[in-house]
Amino acid sequence: MREFAEWLYATPFSIFLQTTDNLLPAIQTVHILMIGIVYTSTLVITLRLFGRAWANDTLANTARRFMPWNWGGLVLLLATGILMIICEPIRELLNYSFWIKMVLVxxxxxxxxxxxxxxxRPLANGVSADGVARYRAPAVATMVLLTVIIVLGRWIAYSPSF
Incomplete structure (x- = not known):
């Protein structure tokens, strides 16, 4: 992996990303904003599952409203994440926190x-309270995983490399 990271670091595109003023901070800013969008849209859907937000609307409508934000944010997170890896491949690809984060992603x-x-399918026609309840544990698990992913992303700067 080290050889690949060193090769990637020396590619013209990586050098361009490394040497262009304010490009990496701009990429990181978009990445952080997308983290906020994904986390917030997931939180709203999770709160809806527990009847704490948009309780007067159906789960299907809430999901239709916020899942596009979730998926759009994930796509931009992927794009900006790839650019950050290309810019700093040794720091990212040789880091334990990075790989744990990727598994959780x-x-x-x-x-x-x-x-x-x-x-x-089931929510398009309405669903019982029991039907909604089955989504609660995975939603909470998703919120926990997203929180751990955020912490690991920040921890990359401080954790050991291999």
Whole structure:
């Protein structure tokens, strides 16, 4: 992995990202804003599952309103994350926190996909309180995972490399 990271660091695109004034901070800013959007949209849906937000609206309507923000944020997180890896591949790719974070990101995307697929069919026709309750544990797990992902992302600067 070290050889790949060193090769990537020396590519013209990586050098461009490294040497262009204010480009990396701009990429990081967009990345952080998208973290906020994904976290907030997930939080709203989770709060709706517990009847604490948008309780007068159906879960399907709440999901239709906020899942596009979630998916759009995830796409931009992926794009900006890739750019940050290209800019600083040695710091990112050789870091334990980074790889733990990536495994958790895959889990979160899987949970979001399962929710999106599960919420589309049964909730389109309405759902009982028991039907909504089955989404609560995965929603809480998603919120916990997102929080850990945020902490790990910040911890990359301080954790050991291999």
């Amino acid at each position: 895959i889990l979160v995307v899987g949970l979001a996909t399962a929710f999106q697929l599960g919420v589309g």
